[in-house]
Amino acid sequence: MKDVFRKIEREYELQRDKNKRDLEDRKREIYAEIPQIKKIDECISSLGFQSLRSQVKSPSLDELRKINEDIYALRGEKERLLLENDYSRDYLDDSYSCYDCKDTGFLEDGSRCHCMQAKIARELYYISNMSYTLDKENFNTFDLGIFSREPYKNEGISPRENMEMVLKLSRRFINTFKDKNDMNLLFYGPTGQGKTFMLNCIAKELIDENVAVVYQTAFNMLDLIEDRKFRRNEINSVKYNLLFDCELLIIDDLGIEFTNSFTASEIFNIVNTRILRGSKTLISTNLSPDELTAKYTDRVFSRVFQKFEPIKFFGEDLRLKINS
Ligand SMILES: [Zn+2]
Incomplete structure (x- = not known):
C-alpha cells in the first residue's frame, strides 16, 4: 500500500513540475511577443516586495492600500494586453490538471481530493x-x-x-x-x-x-x-x-x-x-x-x-x- 501512495505522490510531483515548466514556457512566449508584459511583471514583483518590506518595517495602511491599488491596476493592464493580442486573460496564471486540489491530491480541509481517489481506485482495482x-x-x-x-x-x-x-x-x-x-x-x-x-x-x-x-x-x-x-x-x-x-x-x-x-x-x-x-x-x-x-x-x-x-x-x- 505504501508503494501505491508513493507512486501516486510521485505522479503529483511530476504534474506540478510540468505545470511550472508550462507556465515558464508561456511566459517566455508572451515576453517575446508582448514585451510590455515583461515590464509589468517586473513592476508587480517589485511592488510586492515593497509591500512586504513596509509590512515588516512600518506598517502603514495608506501605503499598503496605495501599493495594492497599483498592483491591481497593473494586473488589469496586463489582462487588457493579453486580450488585445488574442490570448485568454488567464494565460499567465498557474494552471492545474485538477483545480480543486491544485495538483496536491488534498483539499483544504485535509481530505483526499476526488482526483486522488480516482488514482487510488485505478491502482487498487x-x-x-x-x-x-x-x-x-x-x-x-x-x-x-x-x-x-x-x-x-x-x-x-x-x-x-x-x-x-x-x-x-x-x-x-x-x-x-x-x-x-x-x-x-x-x-x-x-x-x-x-x-x-x-x-x-x-x-x-x-x-x-x-x-x-x-x-x-x-x-x-x-x-x-x-x-x-x-x-x-x-x-x-x-x-x-x-x-x-x-x-x-x-x-x-x-x-x-x-x-x-x-x-x-x-x-x-x-x-x-x-x-x-x-x-x-x-x-x-x-x-x-x-x-x-x-x-x-x-x-x-x-x-x-x-x-x-x-x-x-x-x-x-x-x-x-x-x-x-
Ligand atoms: Zn484534485
Missing part, C-alpha cells in the same frame, strides 16, 4: 488493466447498426429504438454526473444485450474526466467483502472504503446467487449508504424488476431499488449475432 476493454468498448466503437429495426415480441418497439433511448439516457447520466440529481441506473435484461458494453462506455467516458470510478462484478465485490472479514490488511480496507467513497460505483452482473446471504446485504448497505450521501451507482443484472423484488424482499433492498431508474435491454442475443 486495476482499472488500468481494463484499458484494453475500454479501448474496444466505448461510445466511439458502439454500433447501433447491430440492433434490429423490427419491433421485438411484446415490447412494442424495436431493439434499435430501445438502444437509441438507452444511449440518450447514458449520455445524460454522464453529462449531469456532477449534478445532485439522484440519477442511478439499473440495466436489466438477459445476457448478450449489450449491458456490460454500455457500462464500459460510461466508465471510459468518466474515467477520462478523472472521475473516481470503481468497476466490479458483483461476484468480485463479494469476494472482497469476504476477504476483508478474514484478512484485515491495509489494501483490503482502502479498497473496501473506496466502494463507499468513489464517485461512481459500477456493479456488473448482480445475480440471484447472492440472495439470503449476509454478504449480499452488505452490497445493498454499501449502495444504500451511497444513495444517502448522494453518490451515484450503476448496476447491471440479468434479473427483471419482478424477480428482484421477489428475491430481495428486505426493506433495504426495496428502498435501494426505488432510487434506481430501471432500463430494460431486450432483443436477440448479440453474442450469437456477432459470431455468426
Whole structure:
C-alpha cells in the first residue's frame, strides 16, 4: 500500500513540475511577443516586495492600500494586453490538471481530493488493466447498426429504438454526473444485450474526466467483502472504503446467487449508504424488476431499488449475432 501512495505522490510531483515548466514556457512566449508584459511583471514583483518590506518595517495602511491599488491596476493592464493580442486573460496564471486540489491530491480541509481517489481506485482495482476493454468498448466503437429495426415480441418497439433511448439516457447520466440529481441506473435484461458494453462506455467516458470510478462484478465485490472479514490488511480496507467513497460505483452482473446471504446485504448497505450521501451507482443484472423484488424482499433492498431508474435491454442475443 505504501508503494501505491508513493507512486501516486510521485505522479503529483511530476504534474506540478510540468505545470511550472508550462507556465515558464508561456511566459517566455508572451515576453517575446508582448514585451510590455515583461515590464509589468517586473513592476508587480517589485511592488510586492515593497509591500512586504513596509509590512515588516512600518506598517502603514495608506501605503499598503496605495501599493495594492497599483498592483491591481497593473494586473488589469496586463489582462487588457493579453486580450488585445488574442490570448485568454488567464494565460499567465498557474494552471492545474485538477483545480480543486491544485495538483496536491488534498483539499483544504485535509481530505483526499476526488482526483486522488480516482488514482487510488485505478491502482487498487486495476482499472488500468481494463484499458484494453475500454479501448474496444466505448461510445466511439458502439454500433447501433447491430440492433434490429423490427419491433421485438411484446415490447412494442424495436431493439434499435430501445438502444437509441438507452444511449440518450447514458449520455445524460454522464453529462449531469456532477449534478445532485439522484440519477442511478439499473440495466436489466438477459445476457448478450449489450449491458456490460454500455457500462464500459460510461466508465471510459468518466474515467477520462478523472472521475473516481470503481468497476466490479458483483461476484468480485463479494469476494472482497469476504476477504476483508478474514484478512484485515491495509489494501483490503482502502479498497473496501473506496466502494463507499468513489464517485461512481459500477456493479456488473448482480445475480440471484447472492440472495439470503449476509454478504449480499452488505452490497445493498454499501449502495444504500451511497444513495444517502448522494453518490451515484450503476448496476447491471440479468434479473427483471419482478424477480428482484421477489428475491430481495428486505426493506433495504426495496428502498435501494426505488432510487434506481430501471432500463430494460431486450432483443436477440448479440453474442450469437456477432459470431455468426
Ligand atoms: Zn484534485
